[in-house]
Amino acid sequence: MERKDAPILGIESSCDETAAAVLAPDGRILAERVLSQIADHAVFGGVVPEIAARAHLAVLDALVKDALREAGLGFADLDAIAATAGPGLIGGLLVGTGYAKGAALAAGKPYLAVNHLEAHALTARLPGLSPVQPDFPYLLLLLSGGHSQCVAVEGVGRYRLLGTTLDDAVGEAFDKTAKLLGLPYPGGPALEAMAREGNAAAVPLPRPLLHRAGCDFSFSGLKTAVALLVAAEPPGALPRARVADIAASFQASVTDILGDRLEHALALCPDASAIVVAGGVAANGAIRARLAEVAARRGKPLIAPPLRLCTDNAVMVAWAGLERLRAGMAADTLAAPCKPRWPLES
Ligand code: KG4
Ligand code: ZN
Numbered sequence: 001m002e003r004k005d006a007p008i009l010g011i012e013s014s015c016d017e018t019a020a021a022v023l024a025p026d027g028r029i030l031a032e033r034v035l036s037q038i039a040d041h042a043v044f045g046g047v048v049p050e051i052a053a054r055a056h057l058a059v060l061d062a063l064v065k066d067a068l069r070e071a072g073l074g075f076a077d078l079d080a081i082a083a084t085a086g087p088g089l090i091g092g093l094l095v096g097t098g099y100a101k102g103a104a105l106a107a108g109k110p111y112l113a114v115n116h117l118e119a120h121a122l123t124a125r126l127p128g129l130s131p132v133q134p135d136f137p138y139l140l141l142l143l144s145g146g147h148s149q150c151v152a153v154e155g156v157g158r159y160r161l162l163g164t165t166l167d168d169a170v171g172e173a174f175d176k177t178a179k180l181l182g183l184p185y186p187g188g189p190a191l192e193a194m195a196r197e198g199n200a201a202a203v204p205l206p207r208p209l210l211h212r213a214g215c216d217f218s219f220s221g222l223k224t225a226v227a228l229l230v231a232a233e234p235p236g237a238l239p240r241a242r243v244a245d246i247a248a249s250f251q252a253s254v255t256d257i258l259g260d261r262l263e264h265a266l267a268l269c270p271d272a273s274a275i276v277v278a279g280g281v282a283a284n285g286a287i288r289a290r291l292a293e294v295a296a297r298r299g300k301p302l303i304a305p306p307l308r309l310c311t312d313n314a315v316m317v318a319w320a321g322l323e324r325l326r327a328g329m330a331a332d333t334l335a336a337p338c339k340p341r342w343p344l345e346s
Contacts, residue, residue: 006079007071008325009103010318011064013056013096014088014116015146016040016047019314020064022071023322025079027127031070032315033063034308042185046175053091060099067314075107080331082321085113086339088146093338101334110331112321117142117344119316121153122323124276124303126315132301134274139265139300141291143258144279144311145171145186150215150265151344152272156327159344162268163215163261170254171281173219177226177250181243191247192284198244200252203229207253207260215265222253251286259290266298274301280311 005025012019021032037055041047068074075081083100086093097113104111121140125133136158140151148165168176171188178187183194205225208218226246230238238246266272275295281287282304295302309315325331 006077007073008079008318008321009064009068009081010114010314010316010321011060011081011083011096011100012116012312012314012317013060013092014084014086015092015312016052017312018056018059018063019312019317020060020067021314021318022067022073023315023318025322027319027322029315030073031067032313033067034313035059035063038186045179045185047089049089049091052089053095056092056095060095064099075103075109078107078109080104080110080112080321080325081107082112082114082317084116084119084317085336086115086342088116088340090338090340093340097338105334111334111336112324113332113336114317114320115342115344116317117147117149117342118157118159119320120144120278121151121159121344122156122320123278123305123309123316124274125323126305126309126319129305129309130303132274132303134276134301134303137269137272138274138276139269139272141258141262141265141275141277142279143170143277143281143287145169145175147279148217148219149344150261150268152269153276156323157329160269161343161345162265163217165217165219167218167220168223170217170219170258171279173223173254174281176223180223180226180230181246182237183243183247186280188281188284192251192286194244194247195251195286196248198241198246198248200248202245203249205249205253207256210257210260213264215261215268217257217261219254222250226250251284255286255290258287259294262291262294266294266300272300274303276303278305278310282310283307
């Protein structure tokens, strides 16, 4: 198989974003495209896997060709083709990896089956992203709709899971709580906006696992506490001021939990060169501010990639592929399966 120092194509389709990106061999972004399916799923209040898979299939080919056109390249000019092979929704994974394998076979290029979590984990090392490219090991806080994890990133392909959620992911807790409060999907941004109007001390809410050893998370008790509160309210729509107070109190609880868990994670990875946050929840201003406070107190730089690279995208997939090639790791065969479950440390 032909290998050369040439650009790499990345494809992401594991959830509700279809994305393609082309990176130069040094990691420079030559083209990036993301299409969100939020509008397709909003009326159902969450991602519907079958709709997601069909939507990926409908747009992926045009999206990839558009990205290649902007980069001024064809498949024949690439070094390799990388696609997210898990974890995620099987339908979307099959669409993305099927496309990538077909293109790799036709163009005679290596295929790379990328772990989506690894892609999030390595994004912070993308050249030019922050003044300091973090050295291994660094601490990753992955806070998304599907994942809540503290990971010691010790090298390409070397990840130590320090803690994870025992139930809901943090973004999922935002989404479910927002739904309880009658806010639109996705709930995180809507809930943050309401929280700005509210009083965070108005409603006492639990802070599950606070100060507990290790750095696992648990959010379902917090969500249940909000559900019980809402159920005890007089019938009819909640007054806006009440929604705002509950939103602010919920966000304050999550912020306290994440700050505390970060402290504990640092104790488990004391030689971390930096703290990296990724995932859609990293967009939350209050949470970012608290993590920055903890980082400053511990004398560690906090690296939060720009939001478009924090949420699901294909730049991170292409970059993870490049990191693997540069680390001398072998490409995958076309028989490599999709893995809806694929723990980072495996
Ligand atoms: O990383 P992401 O785009 O997708 C995956 O889950 O992989 O994260 C989406 C999650 C959703 O749960 C969304 O509600 C949450 O991130 N989110 C936020 C905010 N913006 C997005 N949560 C809290 N505050 C926000 N501003
Ligand atoms: Zn993700």
